[in-house]
Amino acid sequence: MSKDGQPEWQQAYQAALLEVDPAKLGDRILAAYAAIHEAAKNNSDLDHESLSDALSNLRVLRREAGLPANDPNEKGPEPLAPDL
Numbered sequence: 001m002s003k004d005g006q007p008e009w010q011q012a013y014q015a016a017l018l019e020v021d022p023a024k025l026g027d028r029i030l031a032a033y034a035a036i037h038e039a040a041k042n043n044s045d046l047d048h049e050s051l052s053d054a055l056s057n058l059r060v061l062r063r064e065a066g067l068p069a070n071d072p073n074e075k076g077p078e079p080l081a082p083d084l
Helices: 008-018 022-042 048-064
Strands: none
Touching: 008 022, 008 048, 022 048
């Protein structure tokens, strides 16, 4: 949890959504993916629907920004749970 009471994954997610510098957007998206997956692994009390929605929005953002969907040098995000 951050100083302002907002979960770390939400801060990373919002940073990706609000990034205006195309050179930084890819890194922000990857950081948000990582923060969401870390939160899902470490806290079973989270609202998994919100996490799933955030991951979906990040995929759209990545596509709209013209970033590659699958970079051969990076491991893509894994599903949070089989039912999501």
